[in-house]
Amino acid sequence: xxxxxxxxxxxxxxxxxxxxxxxxxxxxxxxxxxxxxxxxxxxxxxxxxxxxxxxxxxxxxxxxxxxxxxxxxxxxxxxxxxxxxxxxxxxxxxxxxxxxxxxxxxxxxxxxxxxxxxxxxxxxxxxxxxxxxxxxxxxxxxxxxxxxxxxxxxxxxxxxxxxxxxxxxxxxxxxxxxxxxxxxxxxxxxxxxxxxxxxxxxxxxxxxxxxxxxxxxxxxxxxxxxxxxxxxxxxxxxxxxxxxxxxxxxxxxxxxxxxxxxxxxxxxxxxxxxxxxxxxxxxxxxxxxxxxxxxxxxx
Amino acid sequence: xxxxxxxxxxxxxxxxxxxxxxxxxxxxxxxxxxxxxxxxxxxxxxxxxxxxxxxxxxxxxxxxxxxxxxxxxxxxxxxxxxxxxxxxxxxxxxxxxxxxxxxxxxxxxxxxxxxxxxxxxxxxxxxxxxxxxxxxxxxxxxxxxxxxxxxxxxxxxxxxxxxxxxxxxxxxxxxxxxxxxxxxxxxxxxxxxxxxxxxxxxxxxxxxxxxxxxxxxxxxxxxxxxxxxx
Ligand SMILES: Nc1ncnc2c1ncn2[C@@H]1O[C@H](COP(=O)(O)OP(=O)(O)OP(=O)(O)O)[C@@H](O)[C@H]1O
Ligand SMILES: [Mg+2]
Numbered sequence: 088x089x090x091x092x093x094x095x096x097x098x099x100x101x102x103x104x105x106x107x108x109x110x111x112x113x114x115x116x117x118x119x120x121x122x123x124x125x126x127x128x129x130x131x132x133x134x135x136x137x138x139x140x141x142x143x144x145x146x147x148x149x150x151x152x153x154x155x156x157x158x159x160x161x162x163x164x165x166x167x168x169x170x171x172x173x174x175x176x177x178x179x180x181x182x183x184x185x186x187x188x189x190x191x192x193x194x195x196x197x198x199x200x201x202x203x204x205x206x207x208x209x210x211x212x213x214x215x216x217x218x219x220x221x222x223x224x225x226x227x228x229x230x231x232x233x234x235x236x237x238x239x240x241x242x243x244x245x246x247x248x249x250x251x252x253x254x255x256x257x258x259x260x261x262x263x264x265x266x267x268x269x270x271x272x273x274x275x276x277x278x279x280x281x282x283x284x285x286x287x288x289x290x291x292x293x294x295x296x297x298x299x300x301x302x303x304x305x306x307x308x309x310x311x312x313x314x315x316x317x318x319x320x321x322x323x324x325x326x327x328x329x330x331x332x333x334x335x336x337x338x339x340x341x342x343x344x345x346x347x348x349x350x351x352x353x354x355x356x357x358x359x360x361x362x363x364x365x366x367x368x369x370x371x372x373x374x375x376x377x378x379x380x381x382x383x384x385x386x
Numbered sequence: 387x388x389x390x391x392x393x394x395x396x397x398x399x400x401x402x403x404x405x406x407x408x409x410x411x412x413x414x415x416x417x418x419x420x421x422x423x424x425x426x427x428x429x430x431x432x433x434x435x436x437x438x439x440x441x442x443x444x445x446x447x448x449x450x451x452x453x454x455x456x457x458x459x460x461x462x463x464x465x466x467x468x469x470x471x472x473x474x475x476x477x478x479x480x481x482x483x484x485x486x487x488x489x490x491x492x493x494x495x496x497x498x499x500x501x502x503x504x505x506x507x508x509x510x511x512x513x514x515x516x517x518x519x520x521x522x523x524x525x526x527x528x529x530x531x532x533x534x535x536x537x538x539x540x541x542x543x544x545x546x547x548x549x550x551x552x553x554x555x556x557x558x559x560x561x562x563x564x565x566x567x568x569x570x571x572x573x574x575x576x577x578x579x580x581x582x583x584x585x586x587x588x589x590x591x592x593x594x595x596x597x598x599x600x601x602x603x604x605x606x607x608x609x610x611x612x613x614x615x616x
Contacts, residue, residue: 098479296436296469
């Protein structure tokens, strides 16, 4: 009959810590899960932007002089630049945007003035280059400037590098958050373990007197901490899932083409699912380490 | 087995509880430790089960000086020592059965065979009906018997019993002293601290008498109890 009951030499399961520790671990795992998911999304965005923009150039020509346009009804500079680009090694496609397209892009900001056509508009050429063998940007820039002074050849690198910096910073922050959460959890478990050692001082002394080694006492604490950490971790992860789902939903609503598919890949999911395992390990190892260290200091 | 050389014991900065104790208990011997309340019997035993280091002098157990023992060695040495504490020290959340099995569990000998040993021993000390009782629900004498069972379950080489019969009626006390006698016959060194002079008289074993922090006299016969202020 008595075998049914779990044989615990140190009655840790009666301590109040058993009630609070899983809750605290749950909160920490929740935070860690959100931070990790954030990092993974930031990483995805970065790689998507990186590959999406690596093969693109934009050439911007200054607005055509009204005189030139009036005279011929068309601007000779634009076809010349397009021809130049098409002949350049490493260029795959050249797409000169129509004035109407540019107007449409700018209309929300400039209103009817654009449509009226009395505003000088720059002309844009989207160039797709072979990412493997990109053209010599400096040479290209010189050739374009020779035909159309005042033009800009932009490979988006500045803009891209700022975005990548941002994504990278988000990832670093997430890692720092996870590290801090782990530290906080360890400190908390160490504290709770010390309280447990003090509360059960007499039982532990008795165990020592009948021949228990420190590792035996440590095992009592670490097994207890393991189950509390695992329980807390699972609760935290379960709470994080609806939050992640909501976050994904909100991100997809503003989907502007810049945002990649937000759902996590299997290996990313498994990282999240490992969180309760990790929390159980952290609490267990901390408890063990704390007990061994505290006992070793005793006379 | 147990050897004290010029041992002095002080608690903190207090007075010397034990002064210059020298004694030797040979392997397989059986000793009574007597003395008035407060004479220092428990303190002497505490040094024998390594709960207390002497303030001065040398203590050797099993031929080893206890001063240089590591924590691990101390634990392993204690497994060969069975102790009946004066205040029992049972774990209140464990049943009688679990309390008795604890030393086996700690030394890694717990198993089906030992579970049977535990039951037999508990039956022998008259607790067949209380194996699954928690200590707080047991009488003082019953708790004492659980404590005795726990001390002997691991067949220790050295048995230290501090007032093991204090809460028992004479019949049960004699029965348990016979248990110690049996253990002694298979080689266990036994040291029993007690007030109970009449019990001491029944068994012919050497007596160590503590008085005023010193060993008063020793010999094979039990001297008449002295009345001394603690
Ligand atoms: N932990 C302690 N701290 C300070 N003094 C102590 C401590 N334990 C015992 N003493 C003192 O040491 C003396 C001897 O105590 P001890 O318990 O060894 O006596 P005893 O012979 O076992 O007495 P009893 O027969 O009543 O059990 C007493 O004067 C007691 O006050
Ligand atoms: Mg005593």
